[in-house]
Amino acid sequence: MAHTRKTYPPEFKLMPEIEDVALPERAAGEVA
Numbered sequence: 001m002a003h004t005r006k007t008y009p010p011e012f013k014l015m016p017e018i019e020d021v022a023l024p025e026r027a028a029g030e031v032a
Helices: 011-012 016-021 024-031
Strands: none
Touching: none
């Protein structure tokens, strides 16, 4: 979900599992 990664700091790009596990609501909010 590269379209959601751009909303996170660079460190999250290094840990793609974190953006799905730690920030599910944040990602869903950006998409919706």
